[in-house]
Amino acid sequence: MRRPRNARDVRELGKIDLLRSSEKHIEEINLKGDLTVALIFPNNYEIAVSNLGFNLVWKYLNQLEHVRCERFFFDETFERFYSLDTRTPIDQFRIWAFTFHFENDLTNILKLLLKKSVPLRNVDRSESHPVLLFGGSLCYIDLPVLKPLADVVLHGDIEPMLEDLNRSIYPTTRAELIEMFSKFPFSTVPILGKRFERIALCQDLDRFPPISPLIPKHSEFADKLLVEIERGCVHRCSYCMMGRVKKPARFLSLKTIEKTVEKNRSIGLIASNVTDYPWLDELIDLLEQRRVSVSVSSLRIDRLSEKFLKFLRKHQRSLTVAIESASERIRNMLKKNLTDSQIEKALSSAKDVGFEELKMYFMFGFDEETEDDLKAIGDFVRRTLKFGFKSIKLSINPFVPKRGTELENRRMQDEKTLREKMRIISSYLPKHIKAQFESLRECKFQYMVNNLEEDLANEILERIQNTKLLDETLSDLIEAV
Secondary structure (H helix, E strand, O other): OOOOOOHHHHHHHHHHHHHHHOOEEOOOOOOOOOEEEEEEEOOOHHHHHOOHHHHHHHHHHOOOOOEEEEEEEOOOOOOOOEOOOOOOEHHHOOEEEEEOOOHHHHHHHHHHHHHOOOOOOHHHOOOOOOEEEEEOHHHOOOOHHHOOOOOEEEOEOOHHHHHHHHHHOOOOOHHHHHHHHOOOOOEEEHHHOEOOOOOEOOOOOOOOOOEOOEEOOOOOOOOOEEEEOEEOOOOOOOOOOHHHHOOOOEEOOHHHHHHHHOOOOEEEEEOOOHHHOOOHHHHHHHHHHOOOEEEEOOOOHHHOOHHHHHHHHOOOOEEEEEEEOOOHHHHHHOOOOOOHHHHHHHHHHHHHOOOOEEEEEEEEOOOOOOHHHHHHHHHHHHHHHOOOOOEEEEEEEEOOOOOOOOOOOOOOOOHHHHHHHHHHHHHOOOOOOOEEEOOHHHHHHHHHHHHOOHHHHHHHHHHHHHHOOHHHHHHHHHHHO
């Protein structure tokens, strides 16, 4: 336990203690090893503990013989950065392992490194600095922006890595640790010129049941035990990485889920599409028999059966679906493979079983788009209103080409074009329907992270390191996109 040194430390530790005390731990995590690993989610606590991958990596790393892994999250007001688990300052950890899932979190990573005086470029670090390790969703691909920043990148699922990590990793010098990581087929070690040979994929979810070791009080899935019932995706949407680099789709067995709900009556089902679960009807029967409270992460609208909708309505008032485009022609281009009749049938069924609130996601900003395609969103909303929903909310976001997807080589449309499209969409919406548009700045930052090549990334990191002008440098770069 750490004694606070000043009023700022007291506030920082107070927040850590409050959040830690709100968690319900259902598995004992033994912090026994002598190789210290700071597992860092570079965003706020609520997003961190809502991420099942973050919770699983914490659990699995602490099963390794030599590792003691503790959790950290990012907060703009923090200076010391104490761990959630033992209040140990981050400076005392030998490895800093970043779970990198969202492009915009790169800013927080750089802010943390600047605050703690860790050189941004791997070539500038010495034995006194931690090993910077990156994993997570954005590391299933080869992201050039990480080449000058990361000491080590691990590509893929954590579970197949455990045997190699347990056999090879132990406390030693920084240089020797980096050398050890370079031996793995799933690792990239830029400073040694070593590139990964394959992505690690867990083929059997029942061998490593992806079930969170804790239940958070403050999160998107508050008071819910997170259970991943599908990893990967059966679909091949052209804008999404999931169905391309995380194939094949793998599913958790009903037997394992049954064991889980014997002790837990409130769960969050995690999947690329919950409705793609092959034994969905049997799962519904099981959850209803055990009277389990449920939240779901993602749904595909063409798989919404009446049975599933009735089950879901018992647990939530609002239905969230990703339409992507009001134009069937654009959806076909995106390989979304949803017809207008399928969508309208599903929404009609949702209203019939009692849903009163609806949230829909759309994308725009495609070269194939016409003004009629943009106006079609308003027409679609008007048709949907006729079903009788009391509330319809829209989230309408610009298309950002991402690495690892079929559309990765496309260019993001310029800001002037996108703003004009936003104006057209808004002007054709029913007056009482408001659309929430994602920040164009954040979208351009995502595009930049996906497209920044190694040489330019190296120059940018060096400039930020020398000037300490992080926000100004990134703003200049975003404006140039």
